[in-house]
């Protein structure tokens with residue numbers, strides 16, 4: 178089973194499980210998928226992009242990341258493995274935890290997790306640097 182985050186034309190996001198990776202495309206072509214909120218058949222796979230913090234962003238590692246984005250999927254998988262190994266996963270508690278890290282200067286923890294659009298905007302307004310990375314499916 179593979180879980181995908183899906184998104185409809187009205188930007189509703191939801192999750193769905195599929196038996197295998199090709200099943201999404203097959204069902205979607207036949208218009209058998211619909212948004213759980215508005216029943217739209219215009220569904221896309223939305224790549225889960227967890228937020229990471231604890232990296233001081235400067236031009237150099239931004240370039241590095243850009244480079245990684247341009248590279249093959251293998252590179253993104255390496256990036257994912259690096260983050261999984263070195264960062265603490267906090268799931269949807271990210272916006273809460275990232276403030277702990279940000280305002281308590283002694284904590285130098287690196288965390289990753291997910292945020293909603295609004296949470297992300299709030300954090301940006303507070304001046305908290307975040308990086309959104311493309312999350313590649315390892316078994317796809």
Ligand SMILES: [Zn+2]
Nearest residue numbers: 185189212215
């Ligand atoms: Zn919808």
